[in-house]
Amino acid sequence: MPKKIKLNGPVIGDGSAWLYDWVGIPYISASRLSKELDNARGDDVELYINSPGGMVFAGSEVYTLLKEYTGKVTAKVTGVAASAASFFLMAADEIKMSPTSQLMIHNARNGAEGDKNVHYSNADMLSGTDVSITNAYRLKTGKNMDELLELMNKTTWMNAQEAVSFGFADGILFDEENTLMTVTNSISGEIPPDVEAKLRDVLISAMLKDGSKYNDRSGLFAGLDLSSIMPQITNSIENQNEEQQESAEPQNKEEKQPMKLEELKAQHPDLYNEVVNLGVTQERGRITELNALATAPGAAEIVAKAISEGKTAGETAMEIVKASAERVANEGTRRNNDAQNSGVGNVDSDEAPGKPDPEAVSKAEADALTAEINNMIGGRK
Template sequence: MTVKIEINGPIVSNDDAWIYEWFEMEATWPRKVIQELDKANGENVIVSINSPGGYVWDGSEIYTALKSYPGYTESQIVGLAASAASFIASATNKTRIAPTGQIMIHNASSIGFGDHRDMTKTAERLKVTDRTIVNAYILKTGKSEEELLNMMAEETWMGPQQALEFGFVDEIMFADNTVKFAASAANSPGLIPQPVIDGIRNKIKNKEDNAPDNQDSVVTKESLQQMLAKFKDELKNELQPKPKEPEQAPAAKRNLSKLFLNL
């Protein structure tokens, strides 16, 4: 049996949950997720995520609960996993994203009151918070703290392909997620793209399947060279650099009275 847990709407505190329920607004809070995990009782859990994020500490409590769960867990980013929701998505055994899904990571923000000393303390607390959040991303992606902190500082938006490339997700839902990595300079020029290799393999197979049962059905070096010659233009096109995924403009920011991550 598989249990589904939905993380929709903002990540709020247990104390604030009642007002969202009262207004019949979607929201997610730690106690709600923890109770659902307790009911799952070790069964497989699918965590469906479409959330703009919210309070850091409450998101951390949800992250820890998922990370500590004894059964198999899988996140499915069906819409947006932004801010606090992005590190919640990294807590499960596997993270998958819909072809239309997005991830956004950025620095923590807060409102401070007091004199210059209080403002300095608030700034230091935010730096500490950023470094605690980045630990979740390090565990998920294997990237360095410096690189991830820079991505947070730039408010990085990722589509499915970027999220897979950067290691924030393990798979793109409904797609062939076979990914090969190469250690080479200048983005590995000269490597034949996997789709072209697959196309050649399929043409060879079709030639063998459709040919008469004689020597003409054998694929030789010469026949393969003739076949590859026909792919010359196709290979050139495939090896051209692909345009990058367009960046999305940042959403307007809101101010709240607690230390939190928000859009």
């Protein structure tokens, strides 16, 4: 049987342990845990954790002791694992959350007195400490440092489902049949990364297909009807758990109404703004490319129409080339008719009469068309 170790109370340094012992307050310290692990003699242990956190460096010492222990370490969060307790928790080989428990991560903090140099130094120390803490989270979750620092900066609270979804825990206690549904967003309002990726793909694909225009005054896409893709967005958010759990049995559900654009903007403003900003950048790039073609002779009207109709620069360039070819051919015909009407063909010449060389005429027309295309693209070949 695994040895059970109860870790309740704040995480404190060994120097303060005597005071907590004297007043009878439960605590977590490296020395106390070390004695428990020595008594376990390498056998498997189960940690029962309910702690609001405490001293970062004391938590680091506890983390190291658990990582070095030779037996299997299973951690069970019975109440809360917050702050320093959340990162020493990451040392366990397996982490289980009680269905009613919580996990919280945030930035390191302390108090300081002194001049500006003391505060600058303190700020640097805290920034470095935050990065150090992410190392424990990174080894467990696989998330990168920037993702973790963002979660810490927002002081992210996670219930059991969210802790598992984000990779901070491996399972939920008493949920052997995996019946608890995974939630769609964290307490901080963040959308899980897999759902965010799906939504981004759906929205961006719709924008590119629609060829929408961006209205700088209203801040909205004038040509994009997001209501047509709301059922896809709703399904991505509400059915993500069913897609992840291949073994889950189909369940009868009431038909849900598609999420409205206003609801997406209100519930997930960061994703909404990110998609809109990306669309703005793409649209402005398209217009810039089109305007670069407008310098070609006769191209201004074609470009203006292409901008309003949402056409790409490639499509528009082909229209300009076609129009240029027709213009050159028409110009050649017009000049030939002018020559005939002028009667120049009836004027005697000192040279022997003859017809124009067909190859020379074709070459002249080709040279004219080439000049038109080069002028359109700025002379690039």
